Amino acid sequence: MIQLTINKKSYNVEVDPDTPLLWVLRETLGLVGTKYGCGVAQCGACTVHLNGEAVRSCVTRVSRAAGQEVVTIEGLSENMDHPVQKAWLELDVAQCGYCQSGQIMSAVVLLRENKNPTDADIDAAMAGNICRCGTYLRIRDAIHLAAKMQ
C-alpha cells in the first residue's frame, strides 16, 4: 500500500512501487488530465508537480511520490482561475491540446521562480515541453500575459 497526497487529497493505492506515477494517476485514480506522450521523459506531456517541481511522471516511480505533495493539472486551481490557465484561455493557446497540461505545469514553475521572464527565460524553461501543433509562440505570449496577471 502506498500513501499519496494528490491535489491535497489523500489516497492509498495498491500498486507495485516501481509503477510510473503517470500510470497511477491515469489508470488507478482516473486523473486523466495528465497525458502520456513519449514515456521516456522526452516530451513533457506528463509533467506534474512533485513538491513543487515539474517532474516527468512517466519516468517517476510512484514510490518516489509516496508521502510527498503531488499536484496535477486538475489540482492547479479550484475554478480554472490560475493566472496561467486564464492566460491560456485568453490567448486560445491550445490547438489539439494534448501537450497543454504539461506546458501549463511547466509554465507555473517558471513563473513561481521568475515573476517577469524574458523570451530567453521562457525558451529555457519550456524547452522540455514539445508541442506538435507548434503553439510555441502563443505559449510564450501566454506566459508573458500570465506574468502580468499574477
Place this chain on the structure above:
Amino acid sequence: MKIIIITTILFSTIIMMGSAFDKEPDFKKKDITTYEPAKKNRAESVKAFMEVYKVLMSPRCLNCHPAGDVPLQGDDSHLHAMTPQRAADGKGLYAMKCSNCHQPANTPGLHMPPGNPNWHLPPADMKMVFEGRTPHQLAKQLVDPKQNGNKTLEQLLEHAQDDLVKWGWEPGEGRTLPPLRYDEFVKAWTTWIEKGAYAPKAK
C-alpha cells in the same frame, strides 16, 4: 637451508605487502600548498594520470563537465536534448531541473534517463570543465582548489568514492563504460595523487 631462507623472505614480503595495503594513507595535511607526499615520483605520477585522463575524457565523465552550460549526452557527447541549462547550483533551471527527469536511480530500459540522487553539473561559479582540456591543463585544474571545488588532495582522493563518480561504471543500458575498470581507475587516481599529483608536460 636455501629453501628456508627463500621461504622466510617470501613470507616476510607477503606480511609487509599486507601491512602496507591495510595501512591508511597518510593524508593529514589539509593545505594543498604544504602537502608533501612521502613517495613523490614524477614519472609514475604522470603515467598514472594519463590513465586517469582516459577515464575523465570518456563520455560518462565528460558529459557532465562540458565547456558550455548545457550538459552533453550519449557516447558521441552531443548537446543534451532539450538543452537544459546549468543554473547557478548546477541542478538546472525552472521546469528543467535535472531531477525532474533523472531519478534517484537509473530508469530501466535502453537509453532511458540515467539516475542518481545527486545528479547535477558543477555549479556556475566553478564549472570544472573537462571538455577540451589537455592532460596538462586538466591535471593542473584538478589540484587547484580554486578550480576543483575547493578540494584538498585528501578530499580529491576521497572523491573517487563519490556515488556520482561510481555511477560512471553503472550507467544503465546502452551506455559504454569508461576505458578502465573502476578499481583500475581508483588505483591510477590514487597513484597519481600519492606520487605527487604531477601534471604531464604541456605540449
